[in-house]
Amino acid sequence: MGHSILKAQNLSKVVPSAEGELTILHELSLDLHKGDSLAIVGASGSGKSTLLGLLAGLDLPSAGAVTLAGRDLSQLDEDQRARVRAEHVGFVFQSFQLLDSLNALENVMLPLELDGRADARDIARSLLERVGLGKRLTHSPRQLSGGEQQRVAIARAFAAEPDVLFADEPTGNLDSHTGERISDLLFELNKERGTTLVLVTHDERLAHRCRRLIRLDAGRLVGPLEP
Numbered sequence: 658m659g660h661s662i663l664k665a666q667n668l669s670k671v672v673p674s675a676e677g678e679l680t681i682l683h684e685l686s687l688d689l690h691k692g693d694s695l696a697i698v699g700a701s702g703s704g705k706s707t708l709l710g711l712l713a714g715l716d717l718p719s720a721g722a723v724t725l726a727g728r729d730l731s732q733l734d735e736d737q738r739a740r741v742r743a744e745h746v747g748f749v750f751q752s753f754q755l756l757d758s759l760n761a762l763e764n765v766m767l768p769l770e771l772d773g774r775a776d777a778r779d780i781a782r783s784l785l786e787r788v789g790l791g792k793r794l795t796h797s798p799r800q801l802s803g804g805e806q807q808r809v810a811i812a813r814a815f816a817a818e819p820d821v822l823f824a825d826e827p828t829g830n831l832d833s834h835t836g837e838r839i840s841d842l843l844f845e846l847n848k849e850r851g852t853t854l855v856l857v858t859h860d861e862r863l864a865h866r867c868r869r870l871i872r873l874d875a876g877r878l879v880g881p882l883e884p
């Protein structure tokens with residue numbers, strides 16, 4: 658029996674809308690152990706990104722609780738949640754959220770520098786090489802294609818060696834060959850470092866490489882927890 662790294666209990670998210678309150682996530686529970694991999698699948702608008710944001714402590718649920726690395730996120734203020742994220746979490750957003758004023762190398766170096774790592778540059782360079790961008794180190798995000806920006810975002814998320822890596826459509830903008838390479842890299846990390854993976858994906862192959870799979874339908878969990 659592994660150690661619980663991420664636990665959600667009866668998570669709900671209700672948002673205001675013109676027609677009154679809209680429930681976009683209904684009482685969802687799950688429990689992941691160190692080294693687990695989870696795919697979250699479902700149609701557009703089913704609540705996948707919402708769930709990811711709640712699990713990573715970027716957003717707060719309307720009801721229910723998330724325990725990440727032993728901390729109950731609902732008991733923490735925003736600064737404390739940010740600290741738990743910095744220490745334990747890597748996140749690859751659906752929109753990549755790279756800093757335009759920094760080049761590719763600097764974007765990946767940033768979390769390492771914040772962590773006080775003297776070898777930030779070397780680690781960042783080798784991660785960019787692993788995602789196939791060794792020749793794009795000094796390009797700014799604007800000078801990169803969508804798939805290249807996505808790979809920089811993935812390298813940046815890897816940089817801080819998170820306990821849990823959340824990724825929203827990590828292969829969404831990539832051709833199948835590059836997508837496969839990125840999947841390989843995710844699972845290497847999972848294996849080498851015991852990084853827990855939580856992936857939102859429409860990519861069937863990637864979803865089925867995960868040990869567990871959940872499907873959302875209009876904010877409700879449907880289907881089995883095992884692929």
Ligand SMILES: Nc1ncnc2c1ncn2[C@@H]1O[C@H](COP(=O)(O)OP(=O)(O)OP(=O)(O)O)[C@@H](O)[C@H]1O
Pocket residue numbers: 672673674681699700701702703704705706707708751
């Ligand atoms: N802050 C908000 N206010 C109102 N509605 C919201 C809010 N955030 C999300 N929604 C709605 O909740 C639903 C779920 O959104 P979410 O972004 O989680 O979907 P998704 O499964 O990630 O979809 P996609 O595959 O298109 O990325 C959508 O219908 C969306 O319009």
Ligand SMILES: [Mg+2]
Pocket residue numbers: 705706707751825
């Ligand atoms: Mg989404």
